[in-house]
Amino acid sequence: MATRIRLQRHGKKGKPVYNIVIADQRSPRDGKFIEKLGIYNPNTNPATIKLDFDSALNWMMKGAQPSDTVRAILSYKGILMKKHLLEGVRKGAFSEEEAEKRFTSWMKEKRKKVADKSAKILKENEEAKVSALALEKAKNEARATELAAKSIKDEATENTEDNDIPPPPTEDAVDDTTLDINEGEVTQNNKENKENDIPPPPPEDAVDDTTLDL
Numbered sequence: 001m002a003t004r005i006r007l008q009r010h011g012k013k014g015k016p017v018y019n020i021v022i023a024d025q026r027s028p029r030d031g032k033f034i035e036k037l038g039i040y041n042p043n044t045n046p047a048t049i050k051l052d053f054d055s056a057l058n059w060m061m062k063g064a065q066p067s068d069t070v071r072a073i074l075s076y077k078g079i080l081m082k083k084h085l086l087e088g089v090r091k092g093a094f095s096e097e098e099a100e101k102r103f104t105s106w107m108k109e110k111r112k113k114v115a116d117k118s119a120k121i122l123k124e125n126e127e128a129k130v131s132a133l134a135l136e137k138a139k140n141e142a143r144a145t146e147l148a149a150k151s152i153k154d155e156a157t158e159n160t161e162d163n164d165i166p167p168p169p170t171e172d173a174v175d176d177t178t179l180d181i182n183e184g185e186v187t188q189n190n191k192e193n194k195e196n197d198i199p200p201p202p203p204e205d206a207v208d209d210t211t212l213d214l
Contacts, residue, residue: 002026005059005066005074007040008033017041020051020070022059035059040073045121046114051077061086078107 002025009030011017018040021033037059038051056074060066060083066074074080085099094102 003034003059003062003064005037005056005064005070007067007069015043017043020056020073022064025065040069046118049073049077051079053077053079057082078103078110081106 003022004025005020005022006029007018008021008023009016009018019033019036020038020040022035022037023031023033027033035055037056038049041048051073056077057079060074060079071080082103085103088094089096089099
């Protein structure tokens, strides 16, 4: 029976989580499987991988064929390297102790690279968070400055409009105006009355009659 190591999808839409399984090559993708070897979660950075090392190595030594993604996972976890070293021991290229020594050295270097990558990602995330906070603070300060300037402008506009409105007349001003008008009318009326009191000049006939009487 041809066996294959592949991924079986689970999880929510848009956030898949995969089981790493051993299955018959002829079975459907999400059908029955022979054995579950681990879990692969690509939603984290770096990806989370939980794998039964010995069982996966055993199946690889038996000839199970991994899918492309699973092959990358097995290489990342050192299973392909271990398989390569065991085949070298079987061919007599070096002893089992030498193979174990080489594998331990390789795994130590691999773990160091993974730790450095994780630290780098963590640092980048922190820097991105600080930059985002600084950008948000700058936006808030700019908005506050803009609102303050607008408030000052609106207040200045209101003061200008208030200054353009003439003040209401005082009571004294109203009385003086009334008095001036009344005095003008009285003066004009008195003048007209005086002119009416002047008697008209006597006619010429009346003057002549008076002279004759004298």
